[in-house]
Amino acid sequence: MNSQTALTTSDTTTIKRVLIGIFIVLMAQVLFVAQDVVMPMVLGVLIALTLRPVVRFAEKRGIPSGISAVLIILFLAGGLGFGAYSLSGPVTDLISSAPETGVRIRAKFAEYRDEIAAVKEASEQVETLAQGADTPATQKVVVQQPALLTAAASNAFSGLTTFVVALILALFLLSTGTLFYEKLVGILPLMSEKKRALRVIYDVERQVSRYLFTITLINAGLGAAIGTSLWLYGMPNPIMWGCIAAILNFLPFIGAWAGAAAVAATAMVVYPTLGAALMAPAIYFGLTMLEGNFITPMIVGRRLELNIVAVFLTLTVWGWMWGLVGALMAVPILVGVKVLCDNFESMNGFGQFLSGRPVTEHPDVPEEGRTD
Numbered sequence: 001m002n003s004q005t006a007l008t009t010s011d012t013t014t015i016k017r018v019l020i021g022i023f024i025v026l027m028a029q030v031l032f033v034a035q036d037v038v039m040p041m042v043l044g045v046l047i048a049l050t051l052r053p054v055v056r057f058a059e060k061r062g063i064p065s066g067i068s069a070v071l072i073i074l075f076l077a078g079g080l081g082f083g084a085y086s087l088s089g090p091v092t093d094l095i096s097s098a099p100e101t102g103v104r105i106r107a108k109f110a111e112y113r114d115e116i117a118a119v120k121e122a123s124e125q126v127e128t129l130a131q132g133a134d135t136p137a138t139q140k141v142v143v144q145q146p147a148l149l150t151a152a153a154s155n156a157f158s159g160l161t162t163f164v165v166a167l168i169l170a171l172f173l174l175s176t177g178t179l180f181y182e183k184l185v186g187i188l189p190l191m192s193e194k195k196r197a198l199r200v201i202y203d204v205e206r207q208v209s210r211y212l213f214t215i216t217l218i219n220a221g222l223g224a225a226i227g228t229s230l231w232l233y234g235m236p237n238p239i240m241w242g243c244i245a246a247i248l249n250f251l252p253f254i255g256a257w258a259g260a261a262a263v264a265a266t267a268m269v270v271y272p273t274l275g276a277a278l279m280a281p282a283i284y285f286g287l288t289m290l291e292g293n294f295i296t297p298m299i300v301g302r303r304l305e306l307n308i309v310a311v312f313l314t315l316t317v318w319g320w321m322w323g324l325v326g327a328l329m330a331v332p333i334l335v336g337v338k339v340l341c342d343n344f345e346s347m348n349g350f351g352q353f354l355s356g357r358p359v360t361e362h363p364d365v366p367e368e369g370r371t372d
Contacts, residue, residue, distance in 0.1 A: 032321045039322050040162045044169030046332050049205060050212040051076070055174050069174035073167055080163075083243065090237040094266070105268045162325065181205075200343040207339040212332055214300055219249040222291045229283050235263070236270060241284070249288065250328045252311050256288040305356035306334060 031038055051072055058068035173180060185197045227242025235241065241263060248255035264281035271277040297305070314334045319327035334354065341351030 028317075028321070035322050035326075036162075039325060040165035041169060042329060042333070043162065043166035043325065045173065046212060046329060047166055047170040048173035049209040049332075050216055051170065051174060052205060052209040053213050059177075065177045066175040069171055072174070073171045077167055087240050087243060090240040094237075094240075101265055101269050105265060159325065200340070203343055204336060204339045208332065208336045211300065211335050215250070215296070215332075218291065218296055218299065219246045222246060222249055222287060226284055226287050229287065230263070230280060233280060233283060234270075235267065235280050245284065245288070247328075249291070250331070252292075252315060252331060254315070254327070256285055256292070259288070260285040306331070306338065307354055307356050310334065310354045 051069075054072055055065050055068050059065055181198065181201050185194045185201070223242040223244075223246030225242075226245040227238045230241050231238035241259075244262070245259050248259045251258070260281040263284045264278065267277040267280035268274075271280075311331060311334065315327055315330045318330035318333065322329070338351055338354040341347040341354065
């Protein structure tokens with residue numbers, strides 16, 4: 001009887017795990033297929049969580065949440081619109097001059113041209129010998145890619161549509177205050193469940209909004225520092241580089257390298273020597289390393305410290321599903337999931353995996369299996 005009971009419990013656990021796996025796969029498929037609908041909603045929720053401390057601060061001073069939400073969203077939309085319009089010229093010039101920049105960079109490395117040509121010639125000879133002299137000529141089909149400006153304009157229009165929908169949703173969430181939470185909790189049947197759910201929702205909102213608001217201010221400060229430093233060094237369009245740095249810093253690992261590479265490509269054209277050109281990306285990368293290793297951990301604290309493996313996997317998955325916007329939202333989403341796991345005992349194991357803090361208690365393993 002006991003063996004049958006143990007077998008039934010084991011089977012139930014296995015079925016639960018299989019169902020959870022199927023649910024995760026189906027959810028990922030829905031998020032991928034319906035990204036045009038779901039992505040603005042998620043972005044709107046994240047914007048609302050980021051601005052929630054500002055609305056709460058205004059409420060404490062007698063300003064209704066509806067009025068403060070409208071003013072904040074209008075100010076945000078106007079500021080972003082003005083910034084996008086001001087930076088459209090430099091960004092357009094940067095994109096359109098990309099082929100010319102590539103030619104100039106190759107000219108910088110002219111001393112290596114002979115070695116590269118020799119390697120290329122040897123590669124062509126090996127390919128000719130492998131194909132043989134009697135092999136008929138193969139017709140090459142060249143697929144013409146759209147111009148960089150056309151592709152950038154298309155992506156910009158799609159991103160603008162997503163952002164407008166997200167701002168409208170954020171406006172509704174901010175203006176209604178806690179009404180959305182109360183309606184969501186009202187679905188639960190028991191009062192004890194309602195109280196617990198409301199407590200969990202408030203905790204998730206408080207932690208995620210604090211994280212997003214703090215990270216946004218840190219990234220803005222980093223962008224100002226990088227823009228000022230590059231301006232002092234003589235780089236053109238330092239404001240544009242500061243804005244790019246602030247946005248890319250939402251991307252762990254990739255953002256710092258991508259920004260430094262873009263600065264290096266431009267600096268190769270601006271400065272006459274290779275050493276002077278490499279100083280600009282060194283300034284960019286050095287400031288991002290200072291922020292990532294010292295400033296952010298000190299300000300954000302260890303409670304929301306994340307596992308670097310989980311961050312990398314999350315960034316990869318969301319970037320694959322939703323592109324650049326998904327990659328920018330990956331870490332905030334991961335923070336929300338971690339805070340949610342910390343509030344449910346059944347999910348504490350997964351929350352420990354997402355956490356970057358060391359495990360304080362050892363699992364039940366034999367003494368000889370421990371390393372301390």
